[in-house]
Amino acid sequence: xxxxxxxxxxxxxxxVIIIYNILPKKVKPLVLLFSSYLFFFLYSKWLLIFxxxxxxxxxxxxxxxxxxxxxxxxxxxxxxxxxxKIIKDKYKKKKKIILIxxxxxxxxxxxxxxxxxxxxNILNNILNLFNLNLKFKIIKxxxxxxxxxxxxxxxxxxADVYNGKIEAEENLLKLMLYLSxxxxxxxxxxxxxxxxxxxxxxxxxxxxxxxxxxxxxxxYGLFKKMVIADRLNIFVKIIFNYYSFFxxxxxxxxxxxxxxxxxxxxxxxxxxxIGTGEIFNIDIPENFRxxxxxxxxxxxxxxxxxxxxxxxxxxxxxPVSLSKFVKKISNNxxxxxxxxxxxxxxxxxxxxxxxxxxxxxxxAGYQFLFFGYYHFLLIFIGNIFEPYIIKLLKKLRINRENFxxxxxxxxxxxLLIFIGELFFRANSxxxxxxMMKIILTNFSFKGFxxxxxxxxLDIKDYIILSFALLFVFIISILKExxxxxxxxxxxxxxxxxxxCFYALILSIxxxxxxxxxxxxxxxxxxxx
Amino acid sequence: xxxxxxxxxxxxxSVDYNTCENLVDGRYLDSLTILSLISExxxxxxxxxxxxxxxxxxxxxxxxxxxxxxxxxxxx
Numbered sequence: 001x002x003x004x005x006x007x008x009x010x011x012x013x014x015x016v017i018i019i020y021n022i023l024p025k026k027v028k029p030l031v032l033l034f035s036s037y038l039f040f041f042l043y044s045k046w047l048l049i050f051x052x053x054x055x056x057x058x059x060x061x062x063x064x065x066x067x068x069x070x071x072x073x074x075x076x077x078x079x080x081x082x083x084x085k086i087i088k089d090k091y092k093k094k095k096k097i098i099l100i101x102x103x104x105x106x107x108x109x110x111x112x113x114x115x116x117x118x119x120x121n122i123l124n125n126i127l128n129l130f131n132l133n134l135k136f137k138i139i140k141x142x143x144x145x146x147x148x149x150x151x152x153x154x155x156x157x158x159a160d161v162y163n164g165k166i167e168a169e170e171n172l173l174k175l176m177l178y179l180s181x182x183x184x185x186x187x188x189x190x191x192x193x194x195x196x197x198x199x200x201x202x203x204x205x206x207x208x209x210x211x212x213x214x215x216x217x218x219x220y221g222l223f224k225k226m227v228i229a230d231r232l233n234i235f236v237k238i239i240f241n242y243y244s245f246f247x248x249x250x251x252x253x254x255x256x257x258x259x260x261x262x263x264x265x266x267x268x269x270x271x272x273x274i275g276t277g278e279i280f281n282i283d284i285p286e287n288f289r290x291x292x293x294x295x296x297x298x299x300x301x302x303x304x305x306x307x308x309x310x311x312x313x314x315x316x317x318x319p320v321s322l323s324k325f326v327k328k329i330s331n332n333x334x335x336x337x338x339x340x341x342x343x344x345x346x347x348x349x350x351x352x353x354x355x356x357x358x359x360x361x362x363x364a365g366y367q368f369l370f371f372g373y374y375h376f377l378l379i380f381i382g383n384i385f386e387p388y389i390i391k392l393l394k395k396l397r398i399n400r401e402n403f404x405x406x407x408x409x410x411x412x413x414x415l416l417i418f419i420g421e422l423f424f425r426a427n428s429x430x431x432x433x434x435m436m437k438i439i440l441t442n443f444s445f446k447g448f449x450x451x452x453x454x455x456x457l458d459i460k461d462y463i464i465l466s467f468a469l470l471f472v473f474i475i476s477i478l479k480e481x482x483x484x485x486x487x488x489x490x491x492x493x494x495x496x497x498x499x500c501f502y503a504l505i506l507s508i509x510x511x512x513x514x515x516x517x518x519x520x521x522x523x524x525x526x527x528x
Numbered sequence: 529x530x531x532x533x534x535x536x537x538x539x540x541x542s543v544d545y546n547t548c549e550n551l552v553d554g555r556y557l558d559s560l561t562i563l564s565l566i567s568e569x570x571x572x573x574x575x576x577x578x579x580x581x582x583x584x585x586x587x588x589x590x591x592x593x594x595x596x597x598x599x600x601x602x603x604x
Contacts (some may be wrong), residue, residue, distance in 0.1 A: 163580035298558070313559065318579040321563055330567070343564040383560055 001042050003186065003272045004225050004520070009218065012039070017279060021206050028203030032177055032280070039182035040145060047144035054106050055176040058154045061102035062161045062168030062175075065095050069164070099162045103155055110151045113143035118364030146185040148361060152311055153179055157193045159315055166194045174201055183276040187269050189287040189307035196282065204281040212501075214279030216486060219504045220475075221271025226512035227468045229264035230520045232257045234456030237519070240425055243435045248443040250451055251435050255422035260469070262421060263291070265521045266305075290476045295409040297378040297416060308361075312354045321350035340387075348380055355379075366429040374420050464511050529594050535568045536590060545590040552584040562587060569593075575600045 001007050016035045020028055041048050072091035076084045120136045127134050157178070160166045169175050177200060178193055239246060239254030246254075270287045277284035287306050294300035301309050320326060326349050334342035359372020390400075398405055419436070426432030453459070478485050489497060514520065536545050543556050551557045557565065565587075566577050575597065586596045 163578070165580055299555075314579075314582075317559065318582050322566065322577070322579055322582075327567075334567070339564050339568060343560055343567060346563050346567070347560045 001039065003183075003269055003276075004222060009222070009272075013276065013279075017206050017211070020280070025203040025205075029177060029201045030173070032181065032200070033173060036177065036180040036182040036185065040180055040185060043145040043186070044142070047142070050109055050144045050147070051150060051180055052176070054109065054150060054154050055172070055179050057102050057105050058158050058179075059169065059172045059175045061098050061158055063170065064098050065158075065161050066168035068094050068098070095162055099158055102158055106151050106154050109144075110147055113141060113147055115360070115364045146187075149188045149190055150179045150185065152190050152308075153193075156190070156311060156315060160193060169193070169197075177201070183273045184284060187266065187273070188305075189270065189273070189285050190311050191285060191307070195285065199282040202281070206279055206281070210279055210281050213486070213490070214275040214277070216501065216504075217275030217278060218272050219501070219508065221268040221275065222508050222512075223468070223504060224264040224268035224271065224472060225521070226508055226514060228465060228472070229261045229268065231457070231461055231465060231513035232261040232264075233513075233519050233521045236261055236425070238455050240427060240431075240435075243431065243438060246438070246451065247446070247448075248439040248441070249445055249448055252418070252439045253452070255418045255425075255435075255439075258425045259418050259421040261521060262425075263288075263304075264472075290480045292414055292417075293410060293476070293480055294413050295406060296382055296413055297375060298382060300413055300417060301375070301379075308358070312358060316354050316357060317350045320353045321346045326350065344383060347383065351376055351380055362424070367423050367426055367432055370429050370432070371420060371424045374423065378416060461513075468511070529590070531572060532569070532594055532597065533590055535565065535572065536593075539564055539568075549589040551589060552587045557587060565593075569597060573597050573601065 001012060003009075012035075016031065020031045020035075023031055037048060040051060068091055072087060075091075076087050079087065116138055117140055120138050124135055157166075157175070161168045169178075174197070178191075178197065181191075181196075181200060184191055236254055236258045239251060240258070243251050243254070267288045274284045274286065285307055289303040289306065291300050291304035294303055326346055329349070330342040330346040333345045355372040355376035356369070357372075358375075359369045362368045362371065393400060400406075422435055423429070423432040426435060457465075475485060489500060533545050536543070539561050540556055543551070545551075548554070548556065552562075562582065566582070570576060577596070577600065581596060581600070586592055
C-alpha cells in the first residue's frame with residue numbers, strides 16, 4: 001500500500017482517523033500502534049517479527065543502560081574526584097558493551113536482508129580471481145519494509161540513551177510506536193525520539209483545522225508525484241534502459257529529468273508523510289529545504305534528505321573525527337603543518353566514512369558506492385580549495401553575494417547533482433560510465449526535437465510539465481523567502497481557501513499522469 | 529573569554545563574536561570549522577569535548593561556547 005494509493009489516502013487513513021477520534025485519549029496512541037503494525041503487515045506480512053525484535057532489543061538495552069547509570073550514580077555519591085573517575089570509567093565500559101551488542105544485533109538484520117547478496121558477489125569475484133572453484137550461494141529474501149529507516153532510528157535512540165541525552169523509555173509499546181509509526185515507516189524522515197515522543201503519545205484529537213491542514217499538504221505531495229514525477233517516468237525509463245541508442249544531449253536530459261522525478265517523488269512522499277502527521281497534530285521534521293537553490297554540494301546535502309544527513313553528522317561524522325585514532329593522526333599533521341590541515345585530515349577521514357556508509361545505505365551495488373565517493377570527493381575538494389577561491393574572488397573583486405555569481409554557483413551545483421543522480425539511477429556502474437561517455441563524446445543536437453517527442457511525452461505533456469514545474473518553483477521561492485503560504489492562505493476567507501483546495505484536486509485529476517500510457521513511479525526510497 | 533574570541537577570530541574573522549547568536553544556524557561555523565575550533569579549545573583549555581555536546585545550542589554564540597568550556601572544566 002503506497003502512500004500515493006487510493007487505498008491509503010481514501011480508505012486506510014480516513015479509517016484510522018475515525019477510529020482514533022472515536023476512542024478515548026488514553027487509547028489513541030494504541031490506535032496509532034495497531035495501525036502501524038497493520039500497515040507494516042500489509043507490506044511485509046510476517047516479517048513484522050523483525051521490527052518487533054528490533055524494538056524489543058533496544059527497549060531491553062535502553063533499560064539496562066539506565067540501570068547501570070543508576071547504579072553508577074549510587075556508587076559515586078560520596079567518593080572523591082579520583083575514585084569518581086575510576087568508577088565512571090568502569091560503568092561507561094559496561095554501558096558501551098550493551099550499546100555495541102544491541103547495535104550489532106540490529107545491524108545484523110539489516111546486513112542479512114540488504115547486503116548479504118552484494119558481499120557474497122564480491123567474495124565470489126575474489127575467489128574467481130584466484131581461480132578457486134568455490135562459490136557461495138544464498139537464498140534471497142525480501143527485506144522488511146523500511147528496515148533501513150527504522151534501524152537508523154533504533155541506533156539513534158540507543159546512542160542518545162547511552163550519551164545521557166534522553167531517558168530510556170520504560171513502556172515497550174511507546175518504543176514500538178516510535179520505530180513503526182506508519183507515516184514515517186517506509187521512506188522516513190528519520191526522526192529522533194526526543195523530538196517526536198511528546199506529540200506521538202499525546203493522543204490529541206483530530207480537529208477540522210488539523211484535518212484540512214494535513215490533507216492540503218497531502219494534496220501538494222500528490223500533485224508533485226502524479227503530475228510531474230509519473231509523467232517523467234516513461235522518458236526516464238527508456239533513456240536509462242536504452243541509453244546506447246541516444247546522443248549526449250538526450251542522455252543528459254534523461255539525467256536532468258530523473259533528478260526532477262526523484263525530487264518530486266521523494267519530497268512528494270514527505271509532503272504526504274508530514275501532512276499525515278499534521279492531521280494527528282504530530283510534528284514530523286522537514287526532510288527537504290529547496291535543495292536546488294544550494295550553492296555548493298555540501299549545502300545541497302544539508303537541504304536534501306536532511307534527517308539522513310543529520311543522522312550521519314551526529315552518529316558517524318563527529319564520533320569518527322573526534323575518535324582517539326583520528327585525533328592522533330590529525331595531531332601529527334598539526335605538528336608538521338597547521339590547524340587547518342589537521343582539521344582537513346580529521347574531517348576528511350570522517351567524511352570518507354560518512355560517504356562510504358551513505359553510498360551503501362542507498363543500495364548494495366557498486367554504483368551506490370561510486371555515488372557516495374563522488375560526493376565525498378566533491379565536498380572534500382571543495383573544503384580544500386575554499387580559502388583559495390575566497391582569496392581569488394577578492395583579487396578579482398567579485399562579490400560573493402552578487403546575484404549572478406550566486407546564480408553561477410547554483411547552476412554549477414545543479415550540474416554536479418545531475419551527474420551524481422545519473423550514476424545513482426544507472427542500471428550498473430558500467431552503464432553509468434557509458435552514459436557519461438556518450439554525454440561527453442557524442443554531444444550533437446541532430447534530431448533532438450524529434451527524439452524528445454517520441455519518448456512517451458508529447459507537446460501537451462511538456463506544456464503541463466512546464467506549468468507544474470513553474471508552480472513548484474514559485475512555491476519554493478516563497479518558502480526560501482520564509483513566506484508561509486499555507487498560513488497566509490488559512491487567513492483568507494472560505495471561498496478563496498476552498499477554491500485553491502478544489503483547484504489542486506482538479507489539477508491532479510485532470511493533469512495527473514495515470515491510466516493507459518503512463519507507469520507510476522515506484523516508491524524509490526522504499527527500496528533503501 | 530578573550531582567548532576564545534581570539535581562536536574564533538582566527539577561524540573566521542568576518543563575524544562579530546560579541547553579538548552573533550547564530551554561528552551554527554547562520555552557517556558561520558561549518559562542520560570543518562567546528563572541528564578546528566574543538567581541536568583548539570581542547571589544546572588551549574585542557575578539556576575533552578564529547579561528541580554529545582556538539583549541538584547547535586552549544587556553539588551558536590561565543591557566550592554559549594564559553595559556558596560549555598566552563599561546565600566541562602568543572603566536570604573534569
